[in-house]
Amino acid sequence: MKLRGLYAITDSQLLAGKFLAYVEAALDGGVTLLQYRDKSSDEARRLREAEKLRELCSRYKTQLIINDDAELAARLGVGVHLGQTDGPLTPARALLGSKAIIGATCHSHIELAEQAAKEGASYVAFGRFFNSSTKPGAPAATVEMLADARKRLHLPICVIGGVTLENAEPLVGHGADLLAVVHGLFGADSTQEVTRRARAFNALFKI
């Protein structure tokens, strides 16, 4: 499967009271990867919500990724995204198997991405490219490093952090394969607008 297009990421606060409706609206517009990102420690709710997302994703033929938690990903038979402090990639690959999608946060460091590739990552994520209300303190990355990363890396590159329809085009132009978006997608006033935004993000890959 080609990892290219919109990578939608959920946010439990932003989506409170409209979680499944907004996720389904995004899937309807086209989503390559959907990440379940819930930073709470309510394990029962996380399992329940992740199971619902797995069902929805299977209906829309979208791949589900769990943030942070390789054990939960293994339990559901889906992929995982791991940051630099979320545990090593090699055991996660052994746990999830060769076909699972495993992503790695690399901030703005191409060396971290090269290491992640060696350890079996399916894609690498760089960010934050713009101001992010979801994660304001994330370290910054630049379009120049993205262009350099594109020349040096041979696996899909994901970009994240404040990505919107207004600023995403240069990221795709400089080699991004996946646009990872929370607020720029789900911070919409209606399900119709979520679907429109998802379609518009995907259209950036067809230019």
Ligand SMILES: Cc1ncc(COP(=O)(O)OP(=O)(O)O)c(N)n1
């Ligand atoms: C696609 C994608 N890229 C980066 C991140 C950030 O991961 P991490 O640094 O572990 O931070 P948290 O999201 O866990 O707060 C991500 N989740 N997804």
Ligand SMILES: Cc1nc(C(=O)O)sc1CCOP(=O)(O)O
């Ligand atoms: C979860 C996350 N990680 C980032 C990083 O740079 O590693 S930025 C970020 C938040 C992404 O949300 P939004 O699209 O609303 O900015």
Ligand SMILES: [Mg+2]
């Ligand atoms: Mg993490």
